[in-house]
Amino acid sequence: MAHADNWTAYTYSSVSTTAAVQGMNRIAESVREETDGDLSMRLHLGKTLHIASSDITQAVGDGIVDFAADLFFAGNVPIGRILSLPMLIENDNDWEAAYAVVQPYLEDGFAQQGVHYLGNYRYPQQVIFTNFEINSLDDLENHRIRVTSPEQGAFVEAFGGSPITLSGTEVPTALERGVIDGVLTASAGGAKNWHEFLPYNYRLPVNYGYSVIIANQDAYDAQSPQTQSALQRIVAEEGHSITDAFVIDEQTQKSAQMEAGMTVVDVTPEEIARARDALSPFWQEWAEREGPEYQRVLEEVLTAIDR
Incomplete structure (x- = not known):
């Protein structure tokens, strides 16, 4: 050492x-x-x-x-994945409340x-970038979207899409060859490098x-x-x-991506609620699959963010 x-x-x-x-x-x-x-x-x-x-x-x-x-x-330390469940945490206030619950479990998990x-x-929040026009969640159907976790994959599948896991270095070639049709990332994340392949951005806050x-x-x-x-x-x-x-x-x-010609579509509160309702059963399934401690922590998080 x-x-x-x-x-x-x-x-x-x-x-x-x-x-x-x-x-x-x-x-x-x-x-x-x-x-x-x-x-x-x-x-x-x-x-x-x-x-x-x-x-x-x-x-x-x-x-x-x-x-x-x-x-x-x-x-x-898989307990930390709770904070990245799709559509669970939608804003800064949610994050602070949920993190306060999960922090002691993170500390214990790492101590082990x-x-x-x-x-x-x-x-920043992970949102949807595509090479096809997207104005609602329905537009994800039959499209292949690159994700970085199984939890993001569950979101894509909930709306009829196919999640694909690729490393960041593989994304540009996959977009060029039609292996994928879009990605979940941030404007300041992957879109910083891949925006030329992704002319559409749907600002649905999938997860952090x-x-x-x-x-x-x-x-x-x-x-x-x-x-x-x-x-x-x-x-x-x-x-x-x-x-x-x-x-x-x-x-x-x-702003720079919009100036370069990207079409950015803001999401409606109704569409956010729809996505949340669609994914909330997955939160419970995920926690049940992981075990009693995960179920308990999820319930604590849901109470903290008033869900």
Whole structure:
């Protein structure tokens, strides 16, 4: 394991200019400054270490890296997937209330992996981008939509579409060849790179994606209480800053895509309610399949967001 006072840090993102990576770099700088160098970190971008995106939490638990941002943690701590169920969380207020419920379960889930949960940042809402005209949910029928999770796949299937799972690097070619007809992503996410293939955007808020910020438990425990406190505070502050930066970039990219000719259709409250009603049975099925704890947490979340 790397020396506790000189941490190896890792992020799944391979692009240094994203808000997420810039925030991780600010965390490293602030920690070094506030601890007078007692704790320093060197951030490695995605794919620069031999760690698969799905293995980041395990790598932190094993001490291969000491500190990381992990977007693909659900295989290790699946309770966190509750916050990404389709049509469950529709706005900031819902998110804050639901997250307050789920946070202790996240902390426990990571602790079981030898990992200390520090915080998170959230991506913009995932909406629908297509190469066909879309004005309602009915237009998804018989179309193939790229998704990034089984939960997103359930949404697509609920309206007669076929979910397709592809890596981000495969998406442009798949759109060009007609393998897929659209994607679930954000204006500041995949659409930033793929907008030329996606002339239509339907602004239905399907779900949120979020990344956790975590540390190896032994490495964290080796720090002084003052350093631990500083790290917790800095991560909390930067988590909010990264989330806010994504919100700003979402509006910037959406406007730029409209100016470039993208047709953007705002969704009606009636259509949101229709989507919610269609997916709410799936929430219960999902929780029942996962087990009693998931059912209990889902009920707590539903109560918190007044559903």
